[in-house]
Amino acid sequence: MKTISRLFLIAGLVSLSACTPSQKNAETQNVTSENQVIETIMSRRSIRKYRQQPVEMEKLQQILDCGINAPNGQNKQSWEIRVVNTPEYISELDSLNRSLALAKGIDASKIRHASYGAPVMIFIANDTTYDFSQVDCGLLGANMILTAESLGLGSCCLGGIARTMRLPEAESLLKRLELPENYNLLYAISFGYPDESPAAKPRKAEKIKFIE
């Protein structure tokens, strides 16, 4: 785990030093650092409410370029990436999520959009024949999330969506992603302009141990 955590940090540092510097004002996030990469990492929070403002294609391309520049095992790039930035697919997914939640008896007023109303969703699939593929996919996502933050965009990792999309009711949605054989939809990430600024959740620093 220690090695993987380090890899994530290095991925963020490497990609962000090559990408656009953070535009976020650290003081608004109670983070003060002269270092823009650290500032970006520490300011990022999962965003679950978005403005109805499209993400510019140039920014989306930067996010994707930084994503695929993540470190990855043997440079196999053992991921498949599907970008959805048109409303039809996302609203179909949101409707399915809603009907599944209603069928489970969840109160209609408590059901949120699967996409959280984000205009862009990126679906990430891993190669089931490669044992480090999930690490590759995680590092890819970390790069994209931190790049988005540096560009003033919010994001949220969505594991639950992958579970939903493996259900028989979601068969046509999954099929439209055109994933090759041996690839498994691992997770998705929503992207858009944030319409909330959540506080940082506490972290368990006691999980870090220095070994002599």
Ligand SMILES: Cc1cc2nc3c(=O)[nH]c(=O)nc-3n(C[C@H](O)[C@H](O)[C@H](O)COP(=O)(O)O)c2cc1C
């Ligand atoms: C693998 C993974 C799966 C996640 N799945 C979901 C999800 O399905 N829905 C959601 O709202 N957030 C999801 N999250 C976001 C986490 O809840 C969030 O990162 C965590 O609570 C820490 O908060 P922060 O990102 O604001 O620091 C996921 C995050 C990861 C890394």
